[in-house]
Amino acid sequence: xxxxxxxxxxxxxxxxxxxxxxxxxxxxxxxxxxxxxxxxxxxxxxxxxxxxxxxxxxxxxxxxxxxxxxxxxxxxxxxxxxxxxxxxxxxxxxxxxxxxxxxxxxxxxxxxxxxxxxxxxxxxxxxxxxxxxxxxxxxxxxxxxxxxxxxxxxxxxxxxxxxxxxxxxxxxxxxxxxxxxxxxxxxxxxxxxxxxxxxxxxxxxxxxxxxxxxxxxxxxxxxxxxxxxxxxxxxxxxxxxxxxxxxxxxxxxxxxxxxxxxxxxxxxxxxxxxxxxxxxxxxxxxxxxxxxxxxxxxxxxxxxxxxxxxxxxxxxxxxxxxxxxxxxxxxxxxxxxxxxxxxxxxxxxxxxxxxxxxxxxxxxxxxxxxxxxxxxxxxxxxxxxxxxxxx
Amino acid sequence: xxxxxxxxxxxxxxxxxxxxxxxxxxxxxxxxxxxxxxxxxxxxxxxxxxxxxxxxxxxxxxxxxxxxxxxxxxxxxxxxxxxxxxxxxxxxxxxxxxxxxxxxxxxxxxxxxxxxxxxxxxxxxxxxxxxxxxxxxxxxxxxxxxxxxxxxxxxxxxxxxxxxxxxxxxxxxxxxxxxxxxxxxxxxxxxxxxxxxxxxxxxxxxxxxxxxxxxxxxxxxxxxxxx
Numbered sequence: 001x002x003x004x005x006x007x008x009x010x011x012x013x014x015x016x017x018x019x020x021x022x023x024x025x026x027x028x029x030x031x032x033x034x035x036x037x038x039x040x041x042x043x044x045x046x047x048x049x050x051x052x053x054x055x056x057x058x059x060x061x062x063x064x065x066x067x068x069x070x071x072x073x074x075x076x077x078x079x080x081x082x083x084x085x086x087x088x089x090x091x092x093x094x095x096x097x098x099x100x101x102x103x104x105x106x107x108x109x110x111x112x113x114x115x116x117x118x119x120x121x122x123x124x125x126x127x128x129x130x131x132x133x134x135x136x137x138x139x140x141x142x143x144x145x146x147x148x149x150x151x152x153x154x155x156x157x158x159x160x161x162x163x164x165x166x167x168x169x170x171x172x173x174x175x176x177x178x179x180x181x182x183x184x185x186x187x188x189x190x191x192x193x194x195x196x197x198x199x200x201x202x203x204x205x206x207x208x209x210x211x212x213x214x215x216x217x218x219x220x221x222x223x224x225x226x227x228x229x230x231x232x233x234x235x236x237x238x239x240x241x242x243x244x245x246x247x248x249x250x251x252x253x254x255x256x257x258x259x260x261x262x263x264x265x266x267x268x269x270x271x272x273x274x275x276x277x278x279x280x281x282x283x284x285x286x287x288x289x290x291x292x293x294x295x296x297x298x299x300x301x302x303x304x305x306x307x308x309x310x311x312x313x314x315x316x317x318x319x320x321x322x323x324x325x326x327x328x329x330x331x332x333x334x335x336x337x338x339x340x341x342x343x344x345x346x347x348x349x350x351x352x353x354x355x356x357x358x359x360x361x362x363x364x365x366x367x368x369x370x371x372x373x374x375x376x377x378x379x380x381x382x383x384x385x386x387x388x389x390x391x
Numbered sequence: 392x393x394x395x396x397x398x399x400x401x402x403x404x405x406x407x408x409x410x411x412x413x414x415x416x417x418x419x420x421x422x423x424x425x426x427x428x429x430x431x432x433x434x435x436x437x438x439x440x441x442x443x444x445x446x447x448x449x450x451x452x453x454x455x456x457x458x459x460x461x462x463x464x465x466x467x468x469x470x471x472x473x474x475x476x477x478x479x480x481x482x483x484x485x486x487x488x489x490x491x492x493x494x495x496x497x498x499x500x501x502x503x504x505x506x507x508x509x510x511x512x513x514x515x516x517x518x519x520x521x522x523x524x525x526x527x528x529x530x531x532x533x534x535x536x537x538x539x540x541x542x543x544x545x546x547x548x549x550x551x552x553x554x555x556x557x558x559x560x561x562x563x564x565x566x567x568x569x570x571x572x573x574x575x576x577x578x579x580x581x582x583x584x585x586x587x588x589x590x591x592x593x594x595x596x597x598x599x600x601x602x603x604x605x606x607x608x609x610x611x612x613x614x615x616x617x618x
Contacts, residue, residue, distance in 0.1 A: 006483045220467035227439040227461035
């Protein structure tokens with residue numbers, strides 16, 4: 001155990017001597033989290049929204065004179081037009097085409113019977129509306145924070161309309177029932193954050209473990225350790241301790257910056273604990289992968305060139321960008337052994353409660369996967385060590 | 392102390408070692424010389440335990456645990472660590488008074504001004520000195536040094552022999568492969584290798600009269616050594 005700590009301390013010294021590496025290790029997670037967080041904190045401006053207002057209003061007879069009010073008009077007047085840029089459109093399908101083409105971020109549609117429907121909902125008339133489609137807010141869901149922001153602005157306008165026009169505080173029932181426009185993948189925002197977290201830990205662990213191990217071989221320092229009777233277990237444990245420690249720091253930094261910048265995304269102690277467990281195991285497996293990769297090469301440059309390919313392959317076969325249903329047969333089995341899948345699952349679990357994960361996985365299968373990875377590494381490393389020992 | 396029996400090693404069709412046997416029973420400096428490709432480095436690697444023989448065995452006959460310090464032909468130090476960090480790491484592999492030895496080594500090998508310099512920024516000779524310091528810092532019972540003096544200047548060479556003679560006095564065994572004639576002056580026994588075999592040996596006293604490695608090899612070839 002003492003020798004393992006000596007080796008892990010040395011690896012940490014090596015990391016410390018590389019200031020740029022340290023920047024990637026400690027500062028990048030904070031910067032990335034801040035960048036993602038800022039996009040939700042800062043208010044949006046000049047957001048283009050198409051408005052299709054077909055509302056015919058509702059006529060009241062007051063003192064033998066007829067008064068027509070249109071709640072849609074009042075509603076539109078209450079919308080904050082410094083934030084939302086309302087663009088009138090003649091018909092619904094043209095407006096929806098603009099939304100699908102990305103030219104507007106939302107479509108607000110008022111049917112001819114909107115006012116009638118609203119008054120009926122508020123029990124202000126017994127006149128039953130004919131239309132079952134009085135009002136619709138369609139949103140571009142390619143960037144969820146923006147979609148939620150638009151919905152919030154529109155709901156706020158409805159609330160003000162009800163308060164000012166009818167002196168009522170409760171606009172429930174009239175608040176927007178929005179639908180998405182089938183343009184984006186539905187929950188890109190939570191994916192962005194999760195992917196950043198997983199890729200950062202993956203990259204730092206894979207690059208460092210493979211390069212430090214490769215240098216250990218090519219600079220012949222591994223020969224010195226072997227001759228000094230450092231056992232396979234001591235050597236392996238030394239590497240594991242240092243890389244688990246580094247990953248722990250990264251996860252803490254991620255969580256800390258999330259807590260300070262986007263606290264709404266943290267869903268509580270259980271999801272945080274799950275994240276810690278799976279991310280540390282993830283780092284453990286990636287460290288193994290890095291060490292195995294290092295045995296395949298003799299030149300540092302060749303190893304460096306292979307690492308992005310490993311990253312891309314792991315991402316593509318990790319259900320990061322695709323649902324589990326998209327893989328069949330052998331590929332499906334490969335993805336089941338891909339640690340990226342489980343790391344993404346835990347990251348998504350943290351920021352979304354797992355609802356939008358699109359990834360299936362449980363702790364048991366995750367542990368089995370990691371055990372298999374460990375076994376592979378021990379077989380490879382053990383083979384290399386056993387071939388060298390003479391005494 | 393050290394017993395080598397019937398060591399053989401091949402790399403493909405090349406037979407690097409052919410049934411090499413010898414015993415070392417006393418502390419001292421033991422030199423291995425021979426032409427390039429004679430098997431010196433392979434022999435030392437097998438004794439150090441970093442290479443497995445095809446046949447034969449190496450036994451260390453001691454009651455207590457024996458620590459081996461191996462210095463490969465390459466500058467096997469961590470290039471991204473400082474001089475001091477390298478020495479401290481290798482020193483920590485064998486529990487002993489590493490701090491005192493490290494300080495002595497730094498001043499002895501003229502590395503004290505470079506203690507905070509990265510190994511990658513040292514000159515070739517200084518890096519070689521650091522590689523030696525890393526081996527000595529662990530205070531091994533058996534030193535195995537493969538071409539240790541390459542790139543050493545006169546001053547470093549002197550310090551090198553001071554270190555090894557002190558180790559010898561402290562009961563250590565030192566195995567060296569070298570092309571440097573000065574090694575003959577200090578060796579207690581010289582083994583001459585050719586084509587993977589030990590073809591002869593030269594005593595310490597006799598070795599001090601020989602001027603070059605080539606002369607030593609020639610004398611053994613003519614049967615003037617103790618073949």
